[in-house]
Amino acid sequence: MGIFAMPSLGADMEAGTLVEWLVKPGDEVHRGDVVAVVETQKGAIEIECFQDGKVQELQADLGATLPVGAPLALILGPGETAPEPKKPKAPAVAAKPEAAPNEVVADKPKAAPGPAVAATLPRSATAASPAARLRARELGIDLATVTGSGPAGAVLLTDLEAPKSAATRGQTAAPMAEMRRAIAAAMVRSKQTIPHFYLSETIDVQLAHEWVDARNADRLPSDRLLLGALFVRATALAAAKVASVNGRYVDGAFCPSDRVNAGIAVALRGGGLVAPALIDAGAMSVDETMAGMRDLVLRARAGRLRSSELTDGSITISSLGETGAEAMAGVIFPPQVALVGLGAPKLRPWVVNGAVVPRTVVTLTLSVDHRVSDGRQAARFIAEFQSRIASPETL
Known part of the structure; x- marks a missing residue:
């Protein structure tokens, strides 16, 4: 049994955003299979599995930004069985303070439920990289309105960061700013330590x-x-x-x-x-x-x-x-x-x-x-x- 964790994809990487699962619970996986797509400063990276087994549980939600080493999935090796679920501890019940005489105790309003996490990222008929899909969703851009510069006209992340996309959003874009920061961090570390x-x-x-x-x-x-x-x-x-x-x-x-x-x-x-x-x-x-x-x-x-x-x-x-x-x-x-x-x-x-x-x-x-x-x-x-x-x- 092994935990499939957020990998380190370079000396400059501290965290990554899960943008796509390519497996589901019950799927058989083998060493070298691509099981997920993670967005980093370097773009969308296909993450490979490093063991044979069966996917028992997906432990990370799409869109979550997780540090290197954070668990993404549980994979059972050949012949292994799922661990028994731990019984939750009974929550401690706090004693309610007695109301003062003639004091009216009003019930607290229930918090509105938060938005559900989408099971999958929205798909578009337009060809696009996973990174571009995620960024387009964040910016509210219809991929069909963007001219792609990738293979067969696929929309890339850089196409969304171009000045024309910035004009659509009514703001000034900083093309590849995140990648430049990542490169700067890695090169500074290299020159300082090597x-x-x-x-x-x-x-x-x-x-x-x-x-x-x-x-x-x-x-x-x-x-x-x-x-x-x-x-x-x-x-x-x-x-x-x-x-x-x-x-x-x-x-x-x-x-x-x-x-x-x-x-x-x-x-x-x-x-x-x-x-x-x-x-x-x-x-x-x-x-x-x-x-x-x-x-x-x-x-x-x-x-x-x-x-x-x-x-x-x-x-x-x-x-x-x-x-x-x-x-x-x-x-x-x-x-x-x-x-x-x-x-x-x-x-x-x-x-x-x-x-x-x-x-x-x-x-x-x-x-x-x-x-x-x-x-x-x-x-x-x-x-x-x-x-x-x-x-x-x-x-």
Whole structure:
């Protein structure tokens, strides 16, 4: 028998709002099943179950904001039976004071019953994320009147926080304010508690760039690879070789991860950032990595990430994409111990076999937790990354 509790979905999370149950009492559940949706500063997150069993009781109401660790449901394991309900104690009866002579004692009026808690959130024919549905209900907005920016026109939380929605409400909106506060809290905590150090290297990625172009020549746009997929693969393979950068620092000790769960930093429309993990990225091919990255980006922007994707990351990759600054030194996502920052690819004069030629290069900056690792280990990781990206056919 286990209590399914409000999980911690990041170092910055203190509480979450239950917006949807995906199970009911009597349902069989298995480890990894999505059983509820919780709204946090990062959006609506699908919460997974971590045991096999049967849902005995739902212990939290929809719309309730609960702290991390608060009970949400009771789940019985295989062969377990429900506990006997405790007999309520008889309430103590307070002695009524005697009325004074000629005093009239009037009965107190009964309090009006409070509004019943809705069993389910109101549904709309309009496609929308759970977070958007909840926010629309709070603001009294008809989702049918909002133009969605998500997949297939789905309404996202950011669509409701846009200036046009603010005008409907007659007030000024602060887009993504809650998420920015959450990011600020996490990054301040990271910089205050993690002794960062940084190593940088500019790497020749010309062969990788040419290999990607050749692979994409006969592909549809939806199936094409990005150079970023090779960066994720090179990171996963390098992290598997240098264990000191792949894991978490918890309760004063480093816990290395037995697989590489590569966090992918995703910029959200309207502002904000999340870094869901590509689970077991080390076991994926380049094409599987690219498909996984596309899926994470779509679901992150639609507010449909899973709790394990936000909590199980073991190292994070943050890339500026095809355009932008040449280098980036990132802040580690606690409790992880390393972050790979990749600047935008640049065409630079480069020495190859004694001749100066134009080459596409990328500057990698590794942010590392000095409690766990040192410069030598960090340099080993960069060398492994460089070796892998120089032979893209082996990725």
